Amino acid sequence: MSVPAVLTYAERVYSGKKPYLYPIPFVPGSSAVGRVAAVGPDATRLKPGQLVYFDSYIHGRDDTTSLILHGLSAGFTPSSNMLMEKAWRDGTYAEYAKLPLENCFPIDEARLLGSLADGGMGYTMEDLVYLWTLSIPFGGLREVDVRAGEKVIITPATGSFGSAAVVAALAIGVRVVAMGRNMEALERLRTFSSEDRLRIVQNTGDVALDIEELTKDGLADVFFDISPGKAAKSTHFKSCIQALRRGGRVSLMGAHEGLSLLTQTIMLQDLTVKGKWMYTKEDMRVMIKLVESGYLKLGKAGGIETVGIFSLNQFDAAFDAAAKLSGPCLQAVIAP
Structure with a gap:
């Protein structure tokens, strides 16, 4: 079972x-x-x-x-x-x-x-089922070799996978800049770190203003994005790429058909851009070790909420509850 x-x-x-x-x-x-x-x-x-x-x-x-x-x-x-x-x-x-x-x-x-x-x-x-949501952004972060002490910009940070990326990145030991449009949802992320390693920045659509906010505490090492396809024209790609240090890395996990990137900036700044679908078996083993060691917290300790537990014959209610999830670190599960 x-x-x-x-x-x-x-x-x-x-x-x-x-x-x-x-x-x-x-x-x-x-x-x-x-x-x-x-x-x-x-x-x-x-x-x-x-x-x-x-x-x-x-x-x-x-x-x-x-x-x-x-x-x-x-x-x-x-x-x-x-x-x-x-x-x-x-x-x-x-x-x-x-x-x-x-x-x-x-x-x-x-x-x-x-x-x-x-x-x-x-x-x-x-609580352990949340490993599934975590595994996807965890694979994208490891694909660009995110290391403890670095600064990572995560967008959009308030959805299911974006908020899981915030949780995973903090467990790795980085400084996180969580970016999104919904300030109320971004504010909820503040509870994920009591060590002042998490900062929130609203995506205003003003590239110059957003770059200024993103770089208030210095240039970033990594830009991680897991946007839906409809965000391909969003201005945050320009602002986040220009907020990277020379030699920085970009991890793209979203459905970005038709995405236009700042290729000249990428070339002149020696940026590495990598696409990633899912994760590796080694990523899974490392993630589980982080959970077992206590660095990567789940359930209430990690700010993660299971909004519904449904039986198999309630699958339609489970699908409906999952579709209505709004905000960071939420999940619904089926318990046969």
Whole structure:
């Protein structure tokens, strides 16, 4: 039995409004926390009853360019489509799910779910599900080698993945400038850091003014963006790129079809621009270690709220609740 996350746009995907490719019929799903029910003959570490985090980003074993999102998307190539249609068709919105061994990461149950009195962290299974939201921006931050002590601009910082990027970056040990349009939502981010490592800046649309605000405490080392496609014309790309130091890095994880960048500035300032889709297995292992060590906090301790826990037969209510999430660090989950 697993506890999977619910995408904010799940209803749009599974109703066909957002055209993702997947086989029909199939069982939807996402990344999840659950217990191992049984293992195959090639398992050397996992055992029945063990608590694991399942990563829904699956690679082909004989072709790592074949990529799918388990229970969500059959990818972008014929070989990826085959991977989902045959081997890994059904997702985690079920009592039991067949999953790839290499996508199941053991987690320290005593440490994470144990009571505070016994030296544990007191998390719930639902708290751990937030690893799924964190994993995506965590992969983008590591892709540009974000290091402790650096200054990182994150935009937009108030959505599901942008706010998770703020949480992840603070855990890595950087100074964060969280940028967005909604000041009320940005103000809610202030509670994430009691060490004065988080500053908020509103995207006003005035490039010169925004650059001034972004650089009040010096030029930035990294600009991380996870904007939706409709933000491709936003002025923040110009202001954030010009707020970087010479030799700075840019991590783009948004759907930026038609995005126009300051190519001359990028060239003259020796900037590195990298696109990233999802994350690596090593990213997952590092992220889990950060959680188990206590540097990356989840649940109430991390300012993360689970707004609803739904049974499988309440999937429509779960999709509706997820679609209505508004503000940083919120999630909805399904608990079969």
